Amino acid sequence: MDWKPEISRPQNSLPTQPYDRWVSPDGYCQAEFHKHDLGFLIRFPNQADFLIEKPRESKRFGITGWPAPECDEKTVINLFHNAIQPILGNYNGGLFLHGSAVMIEGEGTADEAGAIAFLGLSRDGKTTLAGSFARAGQPFLTEDVIDLRLSEGQYWLQPKRSKLRLFADSARYLFGEETPIKDADLKQDVEAGGALPFASHAVPLRQIFVLGTDHRASLSIRQYSMQEALSALMPHSFILDVEDKPRLQAHFARLADLSQDIACYVLDFTRDYAELPGVRGAILDNCRGA
Numbered sequence: 001m002d003w004k005p006e007i008s009r010p011q012n013s014l015p016t017q018p019y020d021r022w023v024s025p026d027g028y029c030q031a032e033f034h035k036h037d038l039g040f041l042i043r044f045p046n047q048a049d050f051l052i053e054k055p056r057e058s059k060r061f062g063i064t065g066w067p068a069p070e071c072d073e074k075t076v077i078n079l080f081h082n083a084i085q086p087i088l089g090n091y092n093g094g095l096f097l098h099g100s101a102v103m104i105e106g107e108g109t110a111d112e113a114g115a116i117a118f119l120g121l122s123r124d125g126k127t128t129l130a131g132s133f134a135r136a137g138q139p140f141l142t143e144d145v146i147d148l149r150l151s152e153g154q155y156w157l158q159p160k161r162s163k164l165r166l167f168a169d170s171a172r173y174l175f176g177e178e179t180p181i182k183d184a185d186l187k188q189d190v191e192a193g194g195a196l197p198f199a200s201h202a203v204p205l206r207q208i209f210v211l212g213t214d215h216r217a218s219l220s221i222r223q224y225s226m227q228e229a230l231s232a233l234m235p236h237s238f239i240l241d242v243e244d245k246p247r248l249q250a251h252f253a254r255l256a257d258l259s260q261d262i263a264c265y266v267l268d269f270t271r272d273y274a275e276l277p278g279v280r281g282a283i284l285d286n287c288r289g290a
Helices: 073-091 126-135 168-175 226-236 245-261 273-289
Strands: 020-023 029-036 039-044 048-053 062-067 095-104 114-119 140-142 145-151 154-157 163-166 188-191 203-211 220-223 263-268
Touching (some): 048 073, 095 126, 095 226, 126 163, 163 168, 203 226
Parallel strands (some): 114 203
Antiparallel strands (some): 020 029, 095 140
């Protein structure tokens, strides 16, 4: 979907109180959700405001986005693809989660390729992990949004944009110390190519790994019970209206089905680049064992 932001405007005080917030583990407000006469207004502080107009005659939402003066157009477009679209996808009955994913080949000629997904909070390392797999020959499918389509008993993971967004240290680890960095404080867009393979077709989801939040933990993989899996998946959903109980219940029902149908694991490991080859090996062994 092609989309362009409006001209930048200041983020003046809003007349309403937010009914929901996304807050990072360190307490930073990443997004505020406000009710609006036309639908919803989502504010990403110091980045952009998005007005989501509810459908009237057509079935499509109207989306208008204004960058904050200090925010560039690329960041706003990333917000549109990585937040607004999955938020509306879940609102309309889809199944979107916050995570990255890679494709792994089947073990034999009769085994088809499958996808493994990594869910995690911001800066937990899910994009770096996906990039590490891609550099080792397993193409990545997405770096921030898991889009699942259920068909004939299988969850098909859809490919998204063919790029990874990496902080400077991760980009240099994956592609070398000479990697050009425009701004060391911002994520770098790294396009897919020969050194970074991308899977451009949907593949069935095989396993989900939820990254543990202890960045000093030893490497371990433990399968969740179905009840644990549902609780672990919920924080990684994209929810537009937490006050819309029927839609919330329908979304949680879809998550419950997913947690029953797909094996979910908690993945702990020390966040050290030197550990990544061992982490990849443990994940692949787990997939083969399953």
